[in-house]
Amino acid sequence: MLKTLYDKLWDSHVVRADTDGTTLLYIDRHLVHEVTSPQAFEGLREAHRPLWRTSANLAVADHNVPTTSRAEGIADPTSRLQVETLDANAKSFGLTYFDMNDKRQGIVHVIGPEQGATLPGMTVVCGDSHTSTHGAFGALAHGIGTSEVEHVLATQTLLAKKSKSMLVQVDGALPAGVTAKDIVLAVIGKIGTAGGTGYAIEFGGSTIRSLSMEGRMTVCNMAIEAGARAGMVGVDETTIDYIKGRPFAPKGDDWDKAVAYWRTLHTDPGAKFDLVVTLNAAEIRPQVTWGTSPEMVTTIDGRVPDPETEKDPVRRDAMEKALVYMNLAPNTRIEDIKIDKVFIGSCTNSRIEDLRAAAQVVRGRHRAANVKLAMVVPGSGLVKEQAEREGLDQIFKAAGFEWREPGCSMCLAMNADRLEPGERCASTSNRNFEGRQGQGGRTHLVSPAMAAAAGIAGHFVDVRGL
Ligand SMILES: CC(C)[C@H](C(=O)O)[C@@H](O)C(=O)O
Numbered sequence: 001m002l003k004t005l006y007d008k009l010w011d012s013h014v015v016r017a018d019t020d021g022t023t024l025l026y027i028d029r030h031l032v033h034e035v036t037s038p039q040a041f042e043g044l045r046e047a048h049r050p051l052w053r054t055s056a057n058l059a060v061a062d063h064n065v066p067t068t069s070r071a072e073g074i075a076d077p078t079s080r081l082q083v084e085t086l087d088a089n090a091k092s093f094g095l096t097y098f099d100m101n102d103k104r105q106g107i108v109h110v111i112g113p114e115q116g117a118t119l120p121g122m123t124v125v126c127g128d129s130h131t132s133t134h135g136a137f138g139a140l141a142h143g144i145g146t147s148e149v150e151h152v153l154a155t156q157t158l159l160a161k162k163s164k165s166m167l168v169q170v171d172g173a174l175p176a177g178v179t180a181k182d183i184v185l186a187v188i189g190k191i192g193t194a195g196g197t198g199y200a201i202e203f204g205g206s207t208i209r210s211l212s213m214e215g216r217m218t219v220c221n222m223a224i225e226a227g228a229r230a231g232m233v234g235v236d237e238t239t240i241d242y243i244k245g246r247p248f249a250p251k252g253d254d255w256d257k258a259v260a261y262w263r264t265l266h267t268d269p270g271a272k273f274d275l276v277v278t279l280n281a282a283e284i285r286p287q288v289t290w291g292t293s294p295e296m297v298t299t300i301d302g303r304v305p306d307p308e309t310e311k312d313p314v315r316r317d318a319m320e321k322a323l324v325y326m327n328l329a330p331n332t333r334i335e336d337i338k339i340d341k342v343f344i345g346s347c348t349n350s351r352i353e354d355l356r357a358a359a360q361v362v363r364g365r366h367r368a369a370n371v372k373l374a375m376v377v378p379g380s381g382l383v384k385e386q387a388e389r390e391g392l393d394q395i396f397k398a399a400g401f402e403w404r405e406p407g408c409s410m411c412l413a414m415n416a417d418r419l420e421p422g423e424r425c426a427s428t429s430n431r432n433f434e435g436r437q438g439q440g441g442r443t444h445l446v447s448p449a450m451a452a453a454a455g456i457a458g459h460f461v462d463v464r465g466l
């Protein structure tokens with residue numbers, strides 16, 4: 001039988017399947033962070049349960065860590081308690097753990113692949129919705145809730161039901177200045193934030209094949225924002241080259257055997273998907289969100305839409321509400337929207353290529369006077385180190401951008417980095433709902449190059465013209 005990549009990943013992890021489709025799946029890799037793990041560890045402790053397979057777990061603190069003056073510790077007591085609780089749990093349960101001062105520390109979805117802890121053919125879970133990122137490696141990866149975190153820690157399995165399959169096929173050469181972030185925002189603009197509900201999405205086509213692993217991770221990262229449970233890309237030489245030599249990757253004979261297996265991890269030609277969506281890369285332009293959902297997106301040469309032209313009353317209401325929150329008038333040119341802050345970071349766009357793309361734009365230029373703060377937050381200590389080797393930190397600092405320590409930072413308002421009420425931000429993160437970056441803050445999702453360009457111009461601007 002012809003199989004999709006999703007079928008192959010699913011079938012190879014079934015421990016037991018009931019007639020109603022409820023399936024117990026074996027989990028190969030469990031990533032742990034401080035927000036969704038405390039109750040899970042507490043549950044194990046109360047039940048006197050050990051971990052089923054300690055070496056399957058990798059833990060890191062990311063959401064609550066400060067991105068400045070880390071040596072002084074964490075000022076906020078709630079954040080400090082969460083991180084200290086993970087410190088203590090990792091120690092008492094014996095998990096591999098990168099603490100806040102370890103240079104391998106970073107955002108959980110950046111460090112998994114960086115360490116080679118995320119490998120093709122694996123099932124990867126984490127108590128975090130953006131676990132879909134890891135699907136870029138030909139893995140079945142998705143977020144789980146805290147009670148499931150406890151279940152995985154105790155049994156190395158998860159109860160699941162198979163989703164339907166969707167292929168998002170993107171073909172053609174990407175125009176200059178258009179990036180993986182623009183592809184995925186364009187996909188969400190097309191299918192909507194509910195378009196992927198009930199599906200696992202495979203991204204394919206020549207455009208996706210030509211993306212680096214960083215780009216593929218950006219695309220899979222936001223599959224969850226399209227409503228899908230998982231995003232994935234088939235394995236090819238780009239995947240294998242990325243993994244080779246990473247600390248957790250197999251070595252010697254094991255490497256050869258693994259690679260032979262990994263090369264089978266793609267959809268068989270002719271295998272059927274429940275739904276196929278196609279995009280032409282040549283038609284994708286730099287994207288900017290204007291509202292409070294990633295599907296409220298348009299192109300840099302576009303305008304804020306006018307709710308008057310929307311016939312569906314539910315959608316019209318949502319648009320009106322979003323425009324009030326965003327303080328935007330219908331028909332405003334996107335290029336005329338002024339910004340107060342820039343955030344370059346998050347598990348969507350904080351990898352070395354993202355930082356290179358942003359640095360290329362700001363090199364020799366300076367932050368606009370109306371931009372109060374432009375911050376660059378590398379996804380991990382190792383990304384930071386690499387960027388510094390390449391002199392990117394100097395380029396950013398010379399341009400008036402702040403160079404920070406790794407973490408989730410201003411992607412969400414769970415640490416010291418946040419927007420003040422009414423502030424408008426060009427952000428490379430993945431969510432723009434009300435209050436996401438701070439109460440009353442206004443988020444516009446863009447690519448790293450577009451965020452950098454907005455920081456220089458003081459308003460959104462087309463990177464293709466720079
Ligand atoms: C805190 C965590 C549970 C959450 C998630 O699951 O995604 C966060 O990472 C986010 O991006 O909103």
Ligand code: SF4
Nearest residue numbers: 130346347408411412
């Ligand atoms: S960077 Fe943002 S989206 Fe990613 S895990 Fe952290 S909070 Fe969630």
